[in-house]
Amino acid sequence: HACFDACRRDAQCEAVSADFGAKVEGGAGELEAECFKRGGVDASRCEREDKSNVSTFSTSAPAKTRLIRAISLAAGYMAAVEQSSDAQWWSNAAWPGSSGEPSLRQLHTAVEASPAFSHVALRMRLELDHAASRQYALLRYDAMARAASAAIAVFNLADVPAAVSITLPRGLRVALGQRPRDSLTGGTARPLADGYAVSLPAHGYRLLDGIHLPRWERLGRADSAFLTCYAGHGASWAPPAPLGNVSLTACFLHCLGEPRCRGVTVGWGPDRSLVECFLRGALRAASCEAADGRYSTFQ
Numbered sequence: 001h002a003c004f005d006a007c008r009r010d011a012q013c014e015a016v017s018a019d020f021g022a023k024v025e026g027g028a029g030e031l032e033a034e035c036f037k038r039g040g041v042d043a044s045r046c047e048r049e050d051k052s053n054v055s056t057f058s059t060s061a062p063a064k065t066r067l068i069r070a071i072s073l074a075a076g077y078m079a080a081v082e083q084s085s086d087a088q089w090w091s092n093a094a095w096p097g098s099s100g101e102p103s104l105r106q107l108h109t110a111v112e113a114s115p116a117f118s119h120v121a122l123r124m125r126l127e128l129d130h131a132a133s134r135q136y137a138l139l140r141y142d143a144m145a146r147a148a149s150a151a152i153a154v155f156n157l158a159d160v161p162a163a164v165s166i167t168l169p170r171g172l173r174v175a176l177g178q179r180p181r182d183s184l185t186g187g188t189a190r191p192l193a194d195g196y197a198v199s200l201p202a203h204g205y206r207l208l209d210g211i212h213l214p215r216w217e218r219l220g221r222a223d224s225a226f227l228t229c230y231a232g233h234g235a236s237w238a239p240p241a242p243l244g245n246v247s248l249t250a251c252f253l254h255c256l257g258e259p260r261c262r263g264v265t266v267g268w269g270p271d272r273s274l275v276e277c278f279l280r281g282a283l284r285a286a287s288c289e290a291a292d293g294r295y296s297t298f299q
Contacts, residue, residue, distance in 0.1 A: 002035075007059050013059070014041050018034070021054075033215060071153075076120075076140070089118065106184055113225065120242060122141045124248040125151065126169070129195075134154050135154065149209065151210075152196075153208070161202055162199075165195045166196040168196060170253070172192075176191075181208065189208050219283060219296075219297040227285060227296070235283055238281065239279055263281075264277060268295070
């Protein structure tokens, strides 16, 4: 980190080269990689280092690495760094933006403390305004937990600050007016509104949780955990056609946005990331049909 700090203080410095094979004593008495400041870098003319002892990083590497880690964590993936070196897979070796930084400890603590960011919570990409070409937003929904909750994560992949407007799905509008919690600071964010505006620094992100949405549970009977319900067979209302193949998250949100909908029957296909979504009215499990694993019904 001292190497990047020194580079940022030098107007001519654009990158740093670190020799991990040559250790020097750092400011805290710990051994650190030997570091060299670089300017006017043309990567196409740099020499290849086959032994992986030397790596060159731009000054934005720590911020970009933190951003990549935040995207992975917010999406529910493993909080680890993959190594491409021979005979390595996962490593706790230092890297630009590693967990020695308070910002990453804060990120890890925030995600671990929020059920909406758990590994089993559903996820769906959220639409942004047309001008947001280098920004990304994600909805997480812990839909089947006893205290169902949701979160919104917004990321800026650009090297300049950005203000984005999130288009809330129709089903998420049941939460309009709620004030999400900023997962990183613990503060209260602006009330949810259609066209929800979020400002982000360069390579920055915001995690907003504490959004309350209805809980879902799978409908079943003693003779079958898999049921299909339709008009005349357990469902008081059923549109003539399915919504098509959508994510389970989108299926739940479509139902929340339809006043007559009280549940959904989903068809499981070969691609388990998508389901065939059927909106349903009030459901009566005793009158639904057993489905042998092909369908499930949630309410």
